[in-house]
Amino acid sequence: MKYVSEFQDRNAVQYLAASIRERVAGKDLTIMEVCGTHTMAIARSGLRELLPDQLTLISGPGCPVCVTDVSYIDRAIALSRMHGTVIATFGDLMRVPGSDSTLEKERANGADIRIVTSAMDALFMAGQKAGQRVIFLGIGFETTIPTVGVVIQSAKSRHIRNFYVLSSHKIMPPAMKALCEGDVRIDGFLCPGHVSTITGPAIYDDIVKQYGKGCVVTGFEPTDILSGILMLSKQILAKTPAVENQYKRAVLPDGNPRAKEVMDEVFESCDTPWRGLGTIPASGLKIRDAYASWDASVQIAVPVKESREPHGCRCGDVLTGRIQPEACPLFGNPCTPDYPAGACMVSSEGTCAAHYKYGFHRK
Amino acid sequence: MKNDIIQLSHGAGGRQTQRLVSRIFAAAFENPCLDVLNDASVLPWEQDRLVMTTDTYVVTPLFFPGGDIGRLAVCGTVNDLAVMGAMPVYISTGFILEEGFAIADLEKIASSMRQAADEAGAVIVTGDTKVVPKHKGDGVFINTAGIGRLVSEQTISAEQIRPGDAVILTGSVGNHGLAVISARGEFGLKGPLRSDVAPLSGMVQDLLRAGIRIHAMRDATRGGVATVLNELAETAGVSITVNESAVPLSEAVHSACTILGFDPLYVANEGLLVIVLPAGETENALQILRGHKYGSEAVHAGEVHQEANHCVYLKTAIGSRRMLNMRSGEQLPRIC
Structure with missing residues (x-):
């Protein structure tokens, strides 16, 4: 498919993955992909398998369905x-x-x-x-x-x-700032490409200034994601956090x-x-x-009873990167895409759905 | 009668029912075995064993690019027999019609059924019609049952699958599901999306007559290719790896799936077989399949191997590997 398949080129993917492996060798990095579409794209293209183990990717609160109260x-x-x-x-x-x-x-x-x-x-x-x-x-x-x-x-x-x-x-941005103030280690953010096409990359300036975390606006095809990770790894390792735009073909400076x-x-x-x-x-x-x-x-006034979260569901911890989905006691049993207990298992962009669908728990 | 609509009296069993049956169904299905005057048909049979199946068809819209519910109702049953290594011989059909349904449309559907049955070498030998009040049905629901004659002594079943076997896909994936979705007009999809609904018994018969050994064979309908592969892997206690680059996928289906966030390997097909066979048979099988109009895109798409997990893997086009799990629920269009 034109303008898509070019960004799925096998040689480019292998080259970028090798560059990342070489650069982060022996160092621990934790990168959050904020957007649910990134989470799914990473799982669907099997990118984790090409990345070094020391590079931890955690999923953020960028799945709109999942963060809905x-x-x-x-x-x-x-x-x-x-x-x-x-x-x-x-x-x-x-x-x-x-x-x-x-x-x-x-x-x-x-x-x-x-x-x-x-x-x-x-x-x-x-x-x-x-x-x-x-x-x-x-x-x-x-x-x-x-x-x-x-x-x-x-x-x-x-x-x-x-x-x-x-x-x-x-x-x-307010959710990303809240995460920076939390207790989860995040070295840098892969920032949502779609959001940024509207806003432009400047919305992340404060994250860099106030919290010293690198932000790379990233597209959704495999070469986009790997380029974004490579750019962010360079920033983190050189301790030069900045807002960079990997997704220039869609994201303009002013959005x-x-x-x-x-x-x-x-x-x-x-x-x-x-x-x-x-x-x-x-x-x-x-x-x-x-x-x-x-x-x-x-x-429209309508009476609504007091809401309660499903018992035992740890969607909140998954959404903030505190735990990986497999650590939730409900993951896979009883919470599955057929009988989801929490929203992260439902949405096509949900972190738990990605982990379940692409079988991380069965490896 | 042709400009007429179905009324409750068409299902009451009286003169109106008789008229409908003789004018529409008997005319369309006409063959020596069809007996519209009696409650059942008496049919000749020569073998010890027969293969029988039944399925019920509901689809919205009833007419879609590449086919209609009539063609679907015959092909689905024909293909269920074919994948067991049987040639369809006799088909029965039951109609549930909604009051107000256009008789001209019913005639088109009956004619599609006849055409598909002819192509499969089967005859429609008995049927039934009921009418439900307006808004109690969706135009027409069809049930068909089929009886088939085994053309080979081979046991074709998932238990026969062995590590080292090859996996063949006989056509490009996702065409039926996307054609139906686009025909619904819900998502504003346009383009050359066309259902692959087809009777595949002729193609299967060609394989079997040529002596190709087949371990397992399924038509990849609801749930798509990925679901069938998972069922096979689980039953056989093996793992299967599919090569993404080899999977035939039309530009139109690829684009539509990308927009909707669907995975084409989970989208329904109605004219595509997944065939698992000894690796040594692959080339001969492909040659036969490709000579057939419904198998022209056939490919060797994957391998069976032994692993502790009985999983299906996808070797992606970019050189990574990931799980191709069983699908859960319906695929829903995503938010962004």
């Missing part, structure tokens, strides 16, 4: 049970366990829950379903937020009044100014809970008052 799922489930309501959601959320149920189970019980691949599909649905309300489950990071913003603007300009967004959007404008116009900063990290100040985005008519949390 149980209380959000519970609210979505409660909304789905309301008469005349259609829930539109990204597929990954369907099987995430709430306190007592999942959206998938609610759908089986008759709730009208539709999988969409963009918020725009949900808005179209609202246009076709006069008399019913369509609630889009808005989760995700900077990558997804501008598209949801545009859809909310579009709902306003087209006077669509039966469309709502239940927003639990989050931004990346995507139009997308940032939309984000600012529709959303404002708020404190928000992260699974595993607790509530982080100014790490979330809520819908501004000017667009409150489309904000499900403002417009």
Whole structure:
């Protein structure tokens, strides 16, 4: 496939992997790949096998489904049970366990829950379903937020009044800072390429300045990831932390100014809970008052019981890099992608799902 | 009748039912063994043993690029017989129709079934029709059962698999699943995505008649190639390594899977076999398969070996190795 296969070249991969092995020989390095798509890409391409054992890759909190708080799922489930309501959601959320149920189970019980691949599909649905309300489950990071913003603007300009967004959007840098202040060793970050296409690499400047951790914005194909690791290893070993951009073919210095404008116009900063990290100040985005008519949390009151995490689930420790999935007592038994106890086993970007699917536990 | 729709009375067993059966089904399936006047058909049989299977078909949409539910319902049963080393001979079919379903569409479906059965050398000998009220069905559900005649004395079964065996894939992966998803229009996918649904009994028969020894054979339907390989590895107590570079994959399926976050090795096929056979038979088998229209893309894609873990591995195109595990749940389009 053009513009993809070039970055999967076997010789380039082998060369980069050898360069990394040579450079880190005899030294211990711990690198966090922040983004869930990186976690999956690494597992899927079998890159760990090519990397030296002393180089530890830990997965970060960059899987939007995984860091979504149980209380959000519970609210979505409660909304789905309301008469005349259609829930539109990204597929990954369907099987995430709430306190007592999942959206998938609610759908089986008759709730009208539709999988969409963009918020725009949900808005179209609202246009076709006069008399019913369509609630889009808005989760995700900077990558997804501008598209949801545009859809909310579009709902306003087209006077669509039966469309709502239940927003639990989050931004990346505050979570990375929270990790830097935690007790987990992280020598540097492979920074999320998709988020950075919107924001530009400057959002990581503070991580370098305040915490002295290197940040390399990295793409998702095997050669991208290995180049990113090589760049970061050089920084760490030379003790010259900096923000570097490996993913120049997609990430511009200013990111995507139009997308940032939309984000600012529709959303404002708020404190928000992260699974595993607790509530982080100014790490979330809520819908501004000017667009409150489309904000499900403002417009639709629904009683939700107090939420509880699944007993024994250590998703939080996995998301913060404290443990590898195999160390969770539920991993593989009973928690599997078929019967997930925690969100990290559900999402296609979840760390536990990656470890289970690609069989790290069976080696 | 052709502009008509199915009504509950078509399933009531009276004159309307008779009319539907004779005008649509008897006309499409016409053959000397089909007996629409009696409750069952009496059929000639010469062997000691027969092979029998049944399957039920539900698919949305009913018509998709490359086929429809009728072709699927015959091919699925034909292929289940074929992978046991049997040639399909007789097929039965049961229809559950939803009130309001267009009779013209039913006629198209029946005609596809006839065509697929003809291609497989089988005849549809008996059937049944029921009608359910509007909104209680999804247009049409079809059940078929098939009876097949063994063409070889070989035991084709996962237990026969031995370390050193070769794994053949007879076609490119993921075509059916992606064609159906694109036909649903849910994800705005366009492009040359076409189901591979096909009766493979002729191709299998060619292999067996040529004396090719086959240890195990499966059609890689739901769950795709990866799921079949895992089932084989587990049953046989062996490990299997698949060479990613060798797996045939169309540009369209590759692109669509990349966009949706699907792994094509887990996507359904309806005209693809996984064949495990002694390594020495590989070249001859490939030559025969490639001479067949449904096997033109056949490749030697992997090897069986002995390891403590009974796992399936993928040797990736970039030179690493990873596990190709059993799939869990349905593949869901990802968020970003």
